[in-house]
Every structure is written in structure tokens, then in C-alpha cells.
Amino acid sequence: MRIVKLAASSAFCVLAALGQSIPVNFPTLHGHRFVLLSLDGFPEHVFPVKDHGVEVEMKGILLARFLWTAGWGHPPPDGDRSRFRVRVEGSGKAATFTLAELEPGSLEKRVLLVRERDGKRVPWGEAPLLVVVDEDGVVTETIKGVLSIRVTE
Numbered sequence: 001m002r003i004v005k006l007a008a009s010s011a012f013c014v015l016a017a018l019g020q021s022i023p024v025n026f027p028t029l030h031g032h033r034f035v036l037l038s039l040d041g042f043p044e045h046v047f048p049v050k051d052h053g054v055e056v057e058m059k060g061i062l063l064a065r066f067l068w069t070a071g072w073g074h075p076p077p078d079g080d081r082s083r084f085r086v087r088v089e090g091s092g093k094a095a096t097f098t099l100a101e102l103e104p105g106s107l108e109k110r111v112l113l114v115r116e117r118d119g120k121r122v123p124w125g126e127a128p129l130l131v132v133v134d135e136d137g138v139v140t141e142t143i144k145g146v147l148s149i150r151v152t153e
Contacts, residue, residue: 042066047112049131051139058131060114063088063149064102072099072151087150088130090143095130099151109134113146 042061049058067086081099088095102111114129115122122129125145132141 042069044115047110047114047133049133049137049139051142056118058112058114058129059116059119060112060128060131062102063097063111063113063130066113066149067099067102067151070149070151083153085152087152088143088146089148089150090130091126091145091147093143095132095141095143109140 042065044059044061047058047060049056051058063086072084081103084099086097086099086102088097097111101109110133112129112131112133114131115127117129121127128146130141130143130146131139134140
């Protein structure tokens with residue numbers, strides 16, 4: 001029965017309204033965290049990147065795809081996606097982007113939600129990682145243990 005309630009809660013969160021946080025991690029009764037808006041339903045891709053000068057493969061999804069599922073994939077009526085801010089908060093760190101920066105076709109940078117690095121799962125307390133990759137494939141920023149994603153105008 002709890003699984004049904006959690007599934008209903010997840011579906012409700014997908015329909016998050018402007019200015020509402022989309023909770024990513026949620027404590028269970030056992031003290032563990034699980035991804036409320038499960039990343040398991042998303043097709044993951046392997047992204048070859050350079051992290052601290054080392055070639056690695058990170059497996060995950062684009063943050064833009066996650067936001068699309070949460071209802072942020074359609075352009076606003078005036079078409080100005082740059083007026084919407086996306087704030088991602090993790091373990092002691094946060095980053096802010098515009099919706100326009102996260103466009104799937106953006107060549108400036110890619111923002112990923114990552115669960116595997118070089119074929120190994122990211123440690124439980126650090127997953128998912130938010131990784132920002134520049135146009136040269138170099139990791140420029142990492143946020144461990146993403147806790148919430150908030151879209152505001």
C-alpha cells in the first residue's frame with residue numbers, strides 16, 4: 001500500500017507548478033533515500049567527459065529531459081525561456097541556470113543528472129550527481145546528492 005501512495009506522490013510531483021520545488025530525494029522509513037521522481041524511467045546515455053583532466057564515462061540523463069517530464073518542456077507563451085530560473089540544490093552546494101541554457105540543442109554546456117561513473121554506481125549518499133559539462137566536454141561543476149530542483153520566474 002505504501003508503494004501505491006509513493007507512486008501517487010511521484011505522479012503528483014511531476015505536475016509541479018511554477019515556483020514549487022520538485023523533490024528528488026526523500027527519506028524512507030528505513031532511513032535510506034530513494035529518487036522520488038525515479039530516474040529509472042528515463043533512458044540513460046553514456047557521456048564521455050574529462051573530469052580533472054581524466055577521460056571518464058558518465059551515465060545519466062540530461063537535466064532538460066527531467067524538466068520536460070516535470071512539465072517544463074513547452075516554451076512559455078511569449079517564448080522567453082531565459083526568464084525562468086532553475087535552481088538545483090545538493091549536499092551543501094547549489095547552482096542556478098536559465099531554462100534557455102538547458103535546451104537540449106545548447107552547445108554552450110550540458111547539464112546532466114548522473115548515477116554511474118566509468119560503469120560504477122555513484123555512492124548512495126552522493127547520487128544523483130549534477131554535472132555541468134562545457135562545449136569541450138570538460139566537467140566544470142559537480143553537485144553531489146541532488147536534493148531539490150526549483151523552477152521560478
